[in-house]
Amino acid sequence: MYDVLIVGYGPTGMLAAIMLGRAGHRVAVLERYKTLYNLPRVGIVHDDILRIFQEIGIAEKIHPATFFLPRYEMANKHRVLLSNDVQPMATHGWPEMTSIYQPAFEAELDALVRSLPSVDVVTGERVVALTQDAGKVEVTVEGDGGARRDVAGRYLIGSDGGNGFVRGALGIEYEDLGFVQDWLVIDAKAKRPPRPEIPLLRQFCEPEQPGMTMQMGPDHRRWSFMIFKGESAEEAMKPENVWRRLARPEGGTPDEFELVRVASYKFQSLLATNWRVGRAFLAGDSAHQMPPFLAQGLCSGFRDGYSIAWKLDLALQGKASPAFLDTYMAEREPNSRATTIESMRVGQNVNERDPEKVRQRDEQLMALQAAKDQAAPREKNLIAFRVPGFKQGFVAPGAPGAGDVFPQGRVSRNGREGRFDDVAGRGFMIVTRSGDAVAALSDQDVAFWDALGGRIVRIGEDIVDTEGVYTRLMDAYRCDVLVKRPDYYLFGACKNVDALPAMLAELRRQMG
Numbered sequence: 001m002y003d004v005l006i007v008g009y010g011p012t013g014m015l016a017a018i019m020l021g022r023a024g025h026r027v028a029v030l031e032r033y034k035t036l037y038n039l040p041r042v043g044i045v046h047d048d049i050l051r052i053f054q055e056i057g058i059a060e061k062i063h064p065a066t067f068f069l070p071r072y073e074m075a076n077k078h079r080v081l082l083s084n085d086v087q088p089m090a091t092h093g094w095p096e097m098t099s100i101y102q103p104a105f106e107a108e109l110d111a112l113v114r115s116l117p118s119v120d121v122v123t124g125e126r127v128v129a130l131t132q133d134a135g136k137v138e139v140t141v142e143g144d145g146g147a148r149r150d151v152a153g154r155y156l157i158g159s160d161g162g163n164g165f166v167r168g169a170l171g172i173e174y175e176d177l178g179f180v181q182d183w184l185v186i187d188a189k190a191k192r193p194p195r196p197e198i199p200l201l202r203q204f205c206e207p208e209q210p211g212m213t214m215q216m217g218p219d220h221r222r223w224s225f226m227i228f229k230g231e232s233a234e235e236a237m238k239p240e241n242v243w244r245r246l247a248r249p250e251g252g253t254p255d256e257f258e259l260v261r262v263a264s265y266k267f268q269s270l271l272a273t274n275w276r277v278g279r280a281f282l283a284g285d286s287a288h289q290m291p292p293f294l295a296q297g298l299c300s301g302f303r304d305g306y307s308i309a310w311k312l313d314l315a316l317q318g319k320a321s322p323a324f325l326d327t328y329m330a331e332r333e334p335n336s337r338a339t340t341i342e343s344m345r346v347g348q349n350v351n352e353r354d355p356e357k358v359r360q361r362d363e364q365l366m367a368l369q370a371a372k373d374q375a376a377p378r379e380k381n382l383i384a385f386r387v388p389g390f391k392q393g394f395v396a397p398g399a400p401g402a403g404d405v406f407p408q409g410r411v412s413r414n415g416r417e418g419r420f421d422d423v424a425g426r427g428f429m430i431v432t433r434s435g436d437a438v439a440a441l442s443d444q445d446v447a448f449w450d451a452l453g454g455r456i457v458r459i460g461e462d463i464v465d466t467e468g469v470y471t472r473l474m475d476a477y478r479c480d481v482l483v484k485r486p487d488y489y490l491f492g493a494c495k496n497v498d499a500l501p502a503m504l505a506e507l508r509r510q511m512g
Helices: 011-022 047-056 059-065 102-114 165-169 239-245 297-316 322-351 355-374 420-424 443-451 469-477 497-511
Strands: 002-007 027-031 044-046 066-068 071-076 079-085 097-100 119-123 126-132 137-142 148-158 174-190 201-204 211-216 220-226 257-272 280-282 410-413 416-419 429-432 455-458 481-484 490-494
Touching: 002 011, 002 137, 002 297, 011 027, 011 047, 011 102, 011 119, 011 297, 027 148, 044 047, 044 297, 047 059, 047 297, 047 420, 059 066, 059 102, 071 355, 079 355, 097 102, 097 211, 102 119, 126 148, 126 165, 148 165, 148 297, 165 280, 174 239, 174 322, 201 322, 239 257, 257 322, 297 322, 322 497, 410 420, 416 420, 443 497, 469 481, 481 497, 490 497
Parallel strands: 002 027, 002 148, 027 119, 071 201, 148 280, 429 455
Antiparallel strands: 044 097, 066 097, 071 079, 126 137, 137 148, 174 220, 174 257, 201 211, 211 220, 410 416, 429 481, 481 490
């Protein structure tokens, strides 16, 4: 009997396995393919994902495979309509978005998973049946020779993709939000330094050929182009047609690039109508599929894997009730829905082909650019999308800051300066700037907080807020106390330490 079964060994499943395995839980990962895909599919990670990489210890290891993209452009026939500066240091203490060569971070995730003694990775066996009762989930797996065996766990995470087995076995349908297009995706490795005129990240808002290009890590480049009605994917993927599409100033030639992967994708907007059935949960593409125009699909999968892992950890330890696990969908589904809708909106800007609507769009984007050029520096990020926080789930009702991001600034402690998570710690945390939090709590409250592994950190005494990040946040909430969840979000903020017992009582009630 495992604690958790994970079906699917893509990045979402890998991260969940790492989080649960490091917490000491017995995990079985079941993957139908025998080896990693080892080709790029996703090219960008955002600052919260880099914060996750920081937490699990691979951020520095993957750094050589990353490339900072300082600018996001939308252009029509080489005329830039709107250019957005990418923040080199964003909310989570890392660049707002960074391009990356996916096989590099997958290799590090794989190595980390396989180093964990409580995690078993089983490849080359596909799940063919799933049943569950009040105490466990049981799956039947089948190997190449047809031999079958049963594997049981207390919980199951289905991270086996949009066409995977688990979602269908649970009887969960997709809600279609209405975006569906066929696209050609071209990945190439540079043979020599790129021409300086090739943009690092640009959307081609051209009615004749919607598309995009981006630098992907230090040595690779991606292009994507819409496949038109009447053109088959097979035709679009032929080398001569690939190079025909790349015959443009932002493109490339066989002398400059070696094709690594050419594939056709159906860009869709799908959300699972339910993310939990009994002891089984969906994560990643099995729970949502979104157009790639915000580069948020993989990142959303990482957020799923992280979220369900820390919540399962509490439930498996008996520190939270099984009902607490309902907060997973309550938080992640609205968050993914908002991200999908925004991806669709940006995609419609890129893909518009009606001449009059194209003219209106160009005028609107150039007007935004003109306003941006005249704005103060801190007001210049007009098209950056920040993933929303949580309005429901594991949050303190009506409290300031409830469900907002707990940012990561730089702090110092005993002469050591660094990012907050590394210096002050992780997990449940009470952060104050005045008052004695321990004195304000009862012995029972202190014992409860200690049982959660919770920390109490006072700004000015335990740490120095060197950038003023947390002082400004407390000023904005008009509060002196922040109560942080085990992830990167706030349960809520209190006006002072006298209000802390009531907030901890609410936190304890929600955990069951």
